[in-house]
Amino acid sequence: MVGIRDVAHRAGVSTATVSRALSGNGRVSAGTRARVLEAASELGFVASSTASSLASGRHRNIGVVVPSVARWYYSQIVDSVAAALLRAGYDLTLYNLNDDAAHRESVLSEFLLRQRCDGVIPVSLELGRDELDQLLSVGKPVVGIGGPLPGAETYSVDDHEIAALATEHLIRLGHRRIAHIGGYEVAEKDFRIAGTRRHGYEAALKGAGLEARRSWQLAADFTIQSGMVEARQLLGHPHDRPTAVFCASDEMAIGALLAARELGLRVPDDVSIIGIDGHELGEALGLTTVAQFPQEQGRRAVERLLQVLQDPSTLQSVNHPARTALVVRASTATPTA
Amino acid sequence: MVGIRDVAHRAGVSTATVSRALSGNGRVSAGTRARVLEAASELGFVASSTASSLASGRHRNIGVVVPSVARWYYSQIVDSVAAALLRAGYDLTLYNLNDDAAHRESVLSEFLLRQRCDGVIPVSLELGRDELDQLLSVGKPVVGIGGPLPGAETYSVDDHEIAALATEHLIRLGHRRIAHIGGYEVAEKDFRIAGTRRHGYEAALKGAGLEARRSWQLAADFTIQSGMVEARQLLGHPHDRPTAVFCASDEMAIGALLAARELGLRVPDDVSIIGIDGHELGEALGLTTVAQFPQEQGRRAVERLLQVLQDPSTLQSVNHPARTALVVRASTATPTA
DNA sequence: GTTCGCTGTGCAAGCGTTTCCATGCCGTCC
DNA sequence: GGACGGCATGGAAACGCTTGCACAGCGAAC
Incomplete structure (x- = not known):
């Protein structure tokens, strides 16, 4: 293993100078620096990041x-x-x-x-x-x-806000029967986002004087598959079906989209779907979304x-x-x- | 920062013993070990992995x-x-x-x-x-x-083999007009898999005495979106359309599936689609595939x-x-x- | 009662850098 | 011409662990 001393020796300087020349900390004359750089590259020297971390306290x-x-x-x-x-x-x-x-x-x-x-x-x-x-x-x-x-x-x-934004978009279009696929039920502190988005949805409904039906709020795990599974349930009843679904992620929204098609529903004629994220696939599928970046x-x-x-x-x-x-x-x- | 000496001092032993007690290398009597462990946890000691790496040459x-x-x-x-x-x-x-x-x-x-x-x-x-x-x-x-x-x-x-396997599945079903979506054209050594799968496809066709039309081999980047884009091209011509498509990844196959539906084609009646990977979403969509794990x-x-x-x-x-x-x-x- | 071997422990020398401090040198200013 | 400041460099002490080696203690074997 070639070490800093080898470089120092070859360049005819001390290890301190090599360190300074290579790291850029401290002053080294141009000539010396050049010699050090050359010696280092000739030997294929790569400083041990471990040693460097220990000495400097930085880790990169x-x-x-x-x-x-x-x-x-x-x-x-x-x-x-x-x-x-x-x-x-x-x-x-x-x-x-x-x-x-x-x-x-x-x-x-x-x-x-x-x-x-x-x-x-x-x-x-x-x-x-x-x-x-x-x-x-x-x-x-x-x-x-x-x-x-x-x-x-x-x-x-702001998860509350974007969820409300998405929901309000549906409301503005005239929807009154708006379902939600999102939040885990688990109140884990590791995934509070889901709950926050649900609250944003509820707040938007409330703001418009609409009811938030418990049975229209489904929990999924933010994947396309889970979106499909839940949407099949949700949209499976021909009567009493929501006219719009707000999904807490584009992946779930994509799943809902696929499920809707599978059920022979036309989107957006029979059901509107909106997601959150800005997934590229959403673009290809014509998914309305609140994009984040x-x-x-x-x-x-x-x-x-x-x-x-x-x-x-x-x-x-x-x-x-x-x-x-x-x-x-x-x-x-x-x-x- | 609490160091190994603090622990050693508290437990009334040397740092060497602490190191041995905590790492499990070397022998330490049960009593000593217990004392060391206690002292360490009381002090909330966590060994500096940097120092440990430097000394031991291991990094974990x-x-x-x-x-x-x-x-x-x-x-x-x-x-x-x-x-x-x-x-x-x-x-x-x-x-x-x-x-x-x-x-x-x-x-x-x-x-x-x-x-x-x-x-x-x-x-x-x-x-x-x-x-x-x-x-x-x-x-x-x-x-x-x-x-x-x-x-x-x-x-x-074996990428060649699984590609051939997938293609042969289509051939066994009776397909003669089999297209392929996969390999980048770039012959980068960083992504040879794509090329290898294409070769597997070509070999399978050849083995069955089928032609490998150049225009039925499309390059995509292994994402769902790119699969859609290419499949739209491929399946867009009403006449002279392949009856089956082998995609080098499930993601592209899923894209092809979506594109086919979008074009009003029925899968598998109008066109069969097979992928490679075992993507969970493929399951939800009924995609035939050669799964890897x-x-x-x-x-x-x-x-x-x-x-x-x-x-x-x-x-x-x-x-x-x-x-x-x-x-x-x-x-x-x-x-x- | 020696000798031997084993176990448990401590001492101290690393591990390969960085960086503080000291030193020598040169140019500048009075 | 001497004092001084700044720059380039080297010496050596960290950094916080691990581990080879030495050593003390003790029981077993002779």
């Missing part, structure tokens, strides 16, 4: 905690975060909770605290104040994405976190509202009845 | 290199690999190439070699012999998943890699053929014409 590594990697939103986040970190020369350590609350504890205590990363990006994950404080107290800044994270700096849409959220969170790493004092405890946009396509229209 | 960290995280197969792999590593107490550093060949170089040289991980799991990624040897020579075992990786130990299906592949690759880490001499240069299964559902049938 960010921990990203996601509930899952198989759902569109998270995959988009991971994708963009990975790209942004790569560009900045940072590694990304992935903690995939796999929708399993049991992992939470151990991930937080054993992994994140093992002092391998410089900061943490929790995605749609609600940390307790204590957990958050623990991280911050060991000097690991936290910048969250998607979902409430009281006490931390986050980039997130996870790629943008991921990129900005990384930029911000790296900034905080430069100057920790700038870390705030606010949410930077993320951009959303109502994208009206062919899956919503005035009810024909 | 595996590098996973994927072309993308947004496609089903990869997300399944990452998911299962993450779970398996978590169980074993390993961290996972994610290198997302993002379908960008330019990243390849830098990821390999700058990141993987920075000696942060104990081993590497490249997914559907063809390393050159030199790159592979470089990794192996610095003592980083490699266990690949999905796709050829000459010289390395891998868990992968990425979750299983990921888990096994991790198990094997950890084994190799125990005893590097057992690393072989073979592919462990991964399980596949032809799953016949409602999207394929005997052609009606």
Whole structure:
């Protein structure tokens, strides 16, 4: 293994100078730097990041905690975060909770605290104040994405608002019989978003003086398949069928769309469907949605976190509202009845 | 920051004993161990993994290199690999190439070699012999998943075979006009799978004495959307239309299915469609497919890699053929014409 | 009663960097 | 011409663990 001393020896300088020349910290004359660089590349020297971390206290590594990697939103986040970190020369350590609350504890205590990363990006994950404080107290800044994270700096849409927005779009079109596919029943703190979106839906209905039928609120797990399954139930009754469905994610909305077609219903004539997310597939299928832009959220969170790493004092405890946009396509229209 | 000396002091032993007691390496009497454990937990001690890595040369960290995280197969792999590593107490550093060949170089040289991980799991990624040897020579075992990786130990299906299998299923049903949606044209070594599956398709056609029309071989990027786009082209001509389509991934097959319906074609009556992968959504849509089991592949690759880490001499240069299964559902049938 | 071997523990030398501090040098200013 | 400040560099002390080696204690074997 070629080490810094080999480079130092070859370049005829001390290891201190090599370190300075390669890292850019401290001053080195142009000539010396050139010699060092040459020696390093000739030997194929790559500094041991472990040793460097130990000595400097920096890791060039960010921990990203996601509930899952198989759902569109998270995959988009991971994708963009990975790209942004790569560009900045940072590694990304992935903690995939796999929708399993049991992992939470151990991930937080054993992994994140093992002092391998410089900061943490929790995605749609609600940390307790204590957990958050623990991280911050060991000097690991936290910048969250998607979902409430009281006490931390986050980039997130307002889930209540966008759900209301989607629902209001249906109401404005004249719908009165609006169903909802979304929220898990489990009141897990790990997935509060679902509940918040449901509340937004309820609030919008209430605001329009409409009833929120319990039987028209179905729980699914945010995948296309689960959207299909629930929508089959929901739309299966020929009589007393809702004229519109608001789904808490595009994936579920796509499922609902497919289920509707399967049942021989025309969208939007027989039933209007709206989702949330901005999934590319929604575009191909003509799905109306309230788009959010996870790629943008991921990129900005990384930029911000790296900034905080430069100057920790700038870390705030606010949410930077993320951009959303109502994208009206062919899956919503005035009810024909 | 509470360090090992604090624990040692509290337990009334040396740091050496603490290290041994906590890591399980070396012998410690039961009584001492108990005292150490207690002291450690009272102080909330978590060993600095950096220091531990530097001293021991082990990292408890595996590098996973994927072309993308947004496609089903990869997300399944990452998911299962993450779970398996978590169980074993390993961290996972994610290198997302993002379908960008330019990243390849830098990821390999700058990141993987920075000696942060104990081993590497490249997914559907063809390393050159030199790159592979470089990794192996610095003592980083490699266990690949999905796709050829000459010289390395891998868990992968035989892409040529499963493509032929899928095509033959159509031929057996009586189809003679079989199109293919799959392979990128780019002959990138990063995505040879696409080409291999196409060859399997061509071989099967040839074996049956059928022509492989150039215009019936469309290139897409393995997503549902691209499958839709290509299938619209392919199935858009009322005359001279293929009676069956073999797609190199379920996602593209699903896209084709949707496009067919959109065009008013009945599946499988007007056109049969088969994919590869075993995507859950395919089940909901009645898609016939040659299933592979990425979750299983990921888990096994991790198990094997950890084994190799125990005893590097057992690393072989073979592919462990991964399980596949032809799953016949409602999207394929005997052609009606 | 020695000798031997084993167990449990401590000492201290690493692991490969970074960085503080000291030093030497040169140019500038009085 | 001497003092001083700034720059480039080297020496060496961290960083916080792991582990080889030495050693004490103790029971078994002779």
